[in-house]
Amino acid sequence: MLVLLVFQGALAQESPSKDLRGKVLANGEDVTGVVVRNATSKRATITDAEGNFTIPVKVNDTLVFLAVQFKTKKLPVTRLIYNTSFVNVPLEPFVNELQEVVVQPFDLTGDLSKDAEKLELPQDVSAEALGLPNARQKIPTQSERKLQQATYGKFHLGMILTPPLDPIINAISGRTKMLKERVAVDRKYAQTQRVQQSIVDSLFIDTLKIPKERIADFMYFCEADPNFDGVVNSGDQLRVWQFMIDKSEAYRENNGLE
Structure with a gap:
């Protein structure tokens, strides 16, 4: 009889996972x-x-909102x-109080609506503002320019500035292959930088438990994960974030940060 009661008690404590639907509330905040x-x-x-979310939970789990x-x-x-x-979850705004800033030496009042009228903004002389045909043209990196020169030779105003044999020599010597690998490394690094810049440091530190340094x-x-490119290029932010969570656990374990 005692064994049966213990077994029933264990079943009462255990609960299956279910999707909990809810909404965060923040008094007009995004x-x-x-x-x-x-x-x-x-x-x-x-x-x-709208602040809605759905997440699998069990009894005695803890949800953290960040x-x-x-x-x-x-x-x-x-x-x-x-x-x-x-479930509705109210959140409190985080107010970061700044130290007093002195603006008087610059003849400013501290009221943006008034001070903005005093500012003399430089005239917009960007390519887009001037309507130039190359306004939206992507500027190649240094590695991409070197690869283009090694593959096709140097051009200027439609004129070939390097002998036609240069691309052949570059291909035979391995220079073209080396430059292609360098371009690929640069693009991968730029992709990684975009992902890092899209996540604030507080999420790395508080959620992923990765020290800032x-x-x-x-x-x-x-x-270095072979799945990284596919995850990032999917454009699915939730998939990217789950990938980062999984990798953070492996990184902390490998580096003794648990």
Whole structure:
């Protein structure tokens, strides 16, 4: 009889995973892209433009809500929350108080609406403003220019400035192959930089648990994964974020950061 009671008690504590639907509320603040992480199962998602989210949970899991503009909030998944069909989660704005700034030496009042009228902005002389035909043309990198010269020779105003044999010599010597590899490395590095710049440092530190001084090394660790290109090029932010969470766990384990 005692064994049966213990077994029934264990079943009562165990609960299957279910998708919990909810919405973050923030008194008019932008609620898009708030990270909702299940600290117990390590699963995560982000809110849509209306603040809605769906995430798998079990009883006694803990949800953590993270965003730069809000204070971090933890929500224990009690049985009451688990049994509900929808949960509203209010978030508090994060206010970073700055030290006093003196603006008087520059004849400014501190009122942007007034000070903006005093500013003399330089005339826009960009290619787009001037309507030039090359306004939207991508500027090649140094490696891309060298590869173009090694492959096709140097051109200027339609005239060949290098002998036609140069591209053949470059191909035979391996210079063209070397430059292609360099271009690929540069593009991969630029791709990694774009991913890193799209994630604020606080998410690396608080959510992924990566020390600030090791963020660049962690991004190189992600870049070395053969699946990195496919995940990033998918354009699926949630898929990218889940990839970063998975890689952060492996990185912390490999580097003794747990």
